[in-house]
Amino acid sequence: MLERGFRWLCASAVWLPIALLAVLLTDVVVEGVGRLDWAFITSFPSRKPEQAGVWPALVGSVYLVSLTALIALPIGVGAAIYLEEYGERRLLGSIIEVNIANLAGVPSVIYGLLGLQLFARVLGMGRSLIAGALTMALLVSPIVIMAAREALRSVPQSVRETGVALGATRWQVIRQVVLPMALPGILTGAILAVARALGEAAPLLVLGALAFVSFVPDGLDAPFTVLPIQIFNWVSRPDQAFASNAAAAIVVLLLVLLVLNSLAIVLRDWSSRRRGDS
Amino acid sequence: MIDTDEAAKISVRGLSAWYRDNQVLRAIDMDISQHGVTAIIGPSGCGKSTFIRCINRLHEMVPGARMDGRIAVDGQDVHGAATDPVLLRRRIGMVFQKPNPFPTMSIRDNVLAGLRLTGDRPSPARANEIVERALRQAALWDEVRGRLDTRGSGLSGGQQQRLCIARALAVEPEIVLMDEPCSALDPVATAKIEDLLHELRERYTLVIVTHNMQQAARVSQQTAFFLAGELIEYADTDDIFTAPVDKRTEDYITGKFG
Helix, strand or coil, X not given: CHHHHHHHHXXXXXXXXXXXXXXXXXXXXHHHCCCCCXXXXXXXXXXXXXXXXXXXXXXXXXXXHHHHHHHHHHHHHHHHHXXXXXXXXXXXXXXXXXXXXXXXXXXXXXXXXXHHHHHHHHCCCCCEHHHHHHHHHHHHHHHHHHHHHHHHHCCCHHHHXXXXXXXXXXXXXXXXXXXXXXXXXXXXXXXXXXXXXXXXXXXXXXXXXXXXXXXXXXXXXXXXXXXXXHHHHHHCCCCHHHHHHHHHHHHHHHXXXXXXXXXXXXXXXXXXXXXXXX | CCCCCCCCXXXXXXEEEEECCEEEEEEEEEEECCCCEEEEECCCCCCHHHHHHHHCCCHHHCCCEEEEEEEEECCEECCXXXXXXXXXXHHEEEECCCCCCCCCCEHXXXXXXXHHHCCCCCCHHHHHHHHHHHHHHCCCHHHHHHHCCCXXXXXXXXXXXXXXXHHHHHCCCXXXXXXXXXXXXXXHHHHHHHHHHHHHCCCCEXXXXXXXXHHHXXXXXXXXXXXXXXXXXXXXXXXXXXXXXXHHHHHHHCCCCC
């Protein structure tokens, strides 16, 4: 009896969120699908809701997320390599570990404030794409570091010893043997980081990304906007037609997320096939 | 070099080793001659694996591990200021307990791993030559010659272990250390590796750690018996197994403990 009850409880823990998510998705798709056409994707924002589109926000999001990944992945993986492969002071290592876990839980607005002060003001980058990407990179690097550490930890110690016993240096072993074996796990972290960066609006709002942009960012120092901010902006307008625009933009955002994630999953599967454990 | 035996390939004096506060080797003195197979036997936890891991300085990679004493290879102090552990390890191959070909690499790449890892990029012709030579030496060539580009982890356990031996031999070491190389293998695969040891002992200084006394008797010329971190007895294999001097050696080889 208890067994069945528990089973039922766990099953509802699976199905309840899925049902809620399905309701949410249906609601958004139903509302937005009427607005979703090629013109909506390729148009610039407008005061007239039926002419408005997401092009600058879409391009801004893709640029921002790519830049964020370019910055956060090398730093995150490098930090993980240092902590896992070279970090010998165990106490310091565990203090750092706790702090990184805490950083992953810091509200994203705080990162926005940090980015505003450090990148936009002190370093004089202004409200630019690069300032946004650097802020986002700070935000997601704990995720990358934790995933990469986990992945490196899953590579058996005997593999490292074998490499070293063959006369290779630590770095040669890490680069040629350990990293390829850890790649699937690192890519999983990259997926999570990209998804997080794509969905964040708050830190960029604080940083001052523009809500109404009638141009595509043309350089690292250009002002920009992203899909979540565009959505936020449309949702806050009284006109019902803008709400439909917001719903359609959410669908676009979800599609971008889907594409980026599938790309990372394909990469991960490809690399784990190479690893030979598929 | 004052008190070591110049004729020995590996000369160990006063070797002690610790994992944190736990002393696993106690003042070992031992000379390993250049030719033939030296077996190291003893019950689990007697320090025999740590002993060979000190020779190629793998021991010091373990956090909290340290050692004291002197080990010389060809008279050169392994811990001397002039000794680069990386260069030292190129002269000393190692085969581990569990067969562990690199899972991301093909059979060919596994054999070449030692060269490539260290930055050597052999020409295709030379690479083929090295692969064939090493696999022949490891008695694996005939079984894998048609599938060199398939993954090494797809081989049987015994084949994987011979691949690991080929990988160690490809860099042309002088010494090969083997840490219970057959303990994860079935008797047929074990017999193949033992045959291989007979071939290899002409060219390499072989040191094999084993918990299998019959194996030590079959493959080695010298045997060292370790117990609780101490070298109890070290002599010709024939003498150890027929006329052990120490009572503890006799008890161990007759199966009274272990």
